[in-house]
Every structure is written in C-alpha cells, then in structure tokens.
Amino acid sequence: MPNVLYVTANPKPESQSLSLRIGREFIENYKKNNPGDTLTELDLYRDSIPLLDADVFQGWGILQKGGDFNGLSPQQQAKIGRLTQIVDQFVAHDKYIFVTPMWNFGFPPMIKAYVDAIVIAGKTFIFTDNGSVGLLKNKKMLHIIASGGTFSEGPLMHLDFNDRYFRELVGFLGITDYDRLWVEGAAKYPEKTEEILAVVLEEARVKALTF
Numbered sequence: 001m002p003n004v005l006y007v008t009a010n011p012k013p014e015s016q017s018l019s020l021r022i023g024r025e026f027i028e029n030y031k032k033n034n035p036g037d038t039l040t041e042l043d044l045y046r047d048s049i050p051l052l053d054a055d056v057f058q059g060w061g062i063l064q065k066g067g068d069f070n071g072l073s074p075q076q077q078a079k080i081g082r083l084t085q086i087v088d089q090f091v092a093h094d095k096y097i098f099v100t101p102m103w104n105f106g107f108p109p110m111i112k113a114y115v116d117a118i119v120i121a122g123k124t125f126i127f128t129d130n131g132s133v134g135l136l137k138n139k140k141m142l143h144i145i146a147s148g149g150t151f152s153e154g155p156l157m158h159l160d161f162n163d164r165y166f167r168e169l170v171g172f173l174g175i176t177d178y179d180r181l182w183v184e185g186a187a188k189y190p191e192k193t194e195e196i197l198a199v200v201l202e203e204a205r206v207k208a209l210t211f
C-alpha cells in the first residue's frame, strides 16, 4: 500500500488559508478513496527543519573524511541527525502532496529549507559521467498552490517561481508525474473568492479519485 506524504508550509490556521482548505478537502477525499494507504502529515512551520548552517557543513565535512557521527558536537549531531531523518522519510514515501501559498512569486522560506534537506546526492539523485540522475522512480506529486494573482496563464506566467520551480525540482529527482491544483486570482476579485475556491475544491475531489 502506498505511503503518502502531505507537506504544508503555511503559518496561517487552516480555515484562513485557501491552499490549506483545498489541501484538506483533497486529503480527506483521498483517505476515503484509499483507506489502506498510510498518510503522514508534515507541517514545516511546526516540525523542526534545520537550516544548512556552519554546524551542518562542518559536521558533514568531518563525516565525509571518515569521521564518526558520535564525535560530532551535540549541535552538529542534532542538526545532521534530523536532516538525515527528513531525507530518509521523503525517500520512503511514494506519493507527495505539497501545499504552498505563493509568496513574492515563490514560496515561504521553510519550503526552501525543506528542499535543501531532501536534495541530497546519493539519496535522491546521483552524479554520473552523463550528468545527474534522479533516484526517485515510480513516484508522483500533487502541488496545491494559492496565489492572489493569476500566474498559470496570461501575462504574469513568467513571474511564477513556485509551480515551475517545483516541477523542475522534482523532475531533477526523477519524479515526472507532477500535477497541480491552483486557486488563483482571489486578490483581483475578492468578492469572488468563495466562487473561485468552490471550483478548485471540486477539482480536488475529482483528483482525489485517481491520484
């Protein structure tokens, strides 16, 4: 049975976030349709995601030279231990659902911290003589996005560094089955927010049947 990882990165309560409302609708329907799957929820604003800082780089340097993990400082052990857990957890899952608000054409910084934790040579990709190769095969990803403006089509498409970044990033790791749900344009038409949301909620219910 597939292991499903549901990753969110939004400090708002679920009821106040368009993307989290879509995410919850999707996941509740998915669970109904796939009762045997194992679902893990990871909230990047609640669960610890260490940044790649001096402790981490120094610790990794020691380990690369054959040093012993137990010889690292307590801070290095804590951070590197947690980073290893994060990438191993990612690899152990088959399906990924990421929920991100668009912030300044991209996404919240905790997503970048998470990306830096999971893009690890030898675990999620390898370098070869012919370039790098993603190691995550037969996996799929759904990305749920909310943005105030419209970026999936039209004159602002080139300013999207959220959806395009994710598609390229997970492709680099070997995940080519990438799909998205995007609730967008509510800032332009605030009076239509619930109407816009209702359309994407229905799309979420439909996608939850086949994901």
Ligand SMILES: Cc1cc2nc3c(=O)[nH]c(=O)nc-3n(C[C@H](O)[C@H](O)[C@H](O)COP(=O)(O)O)c2cc1C
Pocket (backbone or CB within 6 Å): 010, 012, 016, 017, 018, 019, 020, 100, 101, 102, 103, 104, 105, 106, 146, 147, 148, 149, 150, 186, 187
């Ligand atoms: C810090 C911040 C930056 C934002 N930057 C953008 C942006 O670049 N483009 C845009 O269309 N909307 C932007 N917005 C609006 C959000 O994308 C919009 O409110 C969306 O609904 C947020 O998702 P959420 O409702 O799931 O929190 C920004 C909002 C915040 C708080």
